[in-house]
Amino acid sequence: MSEIDRRVALGTGAAALAATGVSARAANAMAPADTAGGGNPFLFRLTRSAPDDYHGGSLRGAHEKNFPVLTGQQASVYFVHLDVGGMREPHWHPSAWELNFIISGTADWVVLGTHADGSYHNERFRAGQGDLVFAPQGFSTTSVMRACAIRSRCS
Numbered sequence: 001m002s003e004i005d006r007r008v009a010l011g012t013g014a015a016a017l018a019a020t021g022v023s024a025r026a027a028n029a030m031a032p033a034d035t036a037g038g039g040n041p042f043l044f045r046l047t048r049s050a051p052d053d054y055h056g057g058s059l060r061g062a063h064e065k066n067f068p069v070l071t072g073q074q075a076s077v078y079f080v081h082l083d084v085g086g087m088r089e090p091h092w093h094p095s096a097w098e099l100n101f102i103i104s105g106t107a108d109w110v111v112l113g114t115h116a117d118g119s120y121h122n123e124r125f126r127a128g129q130g131d132l133v134f135a136p137q138g139f140s141t142t143s144v145m146r147a148c149a150i151r152s153r154c155s
Contacts, residue, residue, distance in 0.1 A: 041068070041069050042069055044062045044066075044067045046060055046061075046062055046077065046079050047060060047079055049061070049062070049066070051081075055086075056082060056083050056085070056086030056087060057080065057081050057082035057083055057086040057088075057145070058080075058081045059078050059079070059080055059081075060078065060079040060081075061076060061077070061078045061079075062076060062077045062078075063075075063076035063077075064076075074095075074096065080100075082107070082143075082144075082145035083145070084105075084145060084146065085144070085145065085146075086144070086145050087142065087143070087144045087145070088142055088143045088144075088145075089142065090110075090140055090141070090142040091140065091141065091142070092138065092139060092140040092141070093135075093137060093138070094137070094138055095137065096137055097134065097135065097136055097137045098134070098135040098141060099132060099133070099134055099135075100127075100132070100133040100134075100135075100143070101131075101132050101133075102127050102128055102129055102130065102131045102132075102133070103129065104129050105128070105129065105145060105146055106126055106127065106128040106129070106145075106146040107126070107127055107128075107143040107144060107145045107146060108124070108125075108126050108143065108144045108146065109123075109124065109125055109126070109127055109133055109141070109142070109143045110122050110123070110124050110140075110141065110142050110143075111123045111133075111135050111139055111140070111141050112139060112140040112141070113136060113138060113139030113140060114138075126146075127143075
């Protein structure tokens, strides 16, 4: 069996996409974002983006409106900073799950929804630095920070 040269295969694939017109659409979806480093369409400098400031904290987000490579991906990422005692508003994602990574401090969480056993109830717990918190699609979630920041990803 002969080996396939990945560079040849990738070049052939790119040529096939170009012939079908897919590359033009992909190129438009990958236009550099204002916060992209050096015009790289795959890089978004999230913590350098302009924050949306709220009482108790701020949000910095990457989504298809400001990071074109996400167009059509149904995904977004947010850097959430909550002041001590700051609360993230109760919210839900009817068509997406949510992951939250605790960078520093601790947060009290509530996740509300229909669980695997069929019961509808909330789970209350505390998460700390280095923890990852998951909220399933269709569940409601909120958090109250005891300290610093959360990195949040929704898909």
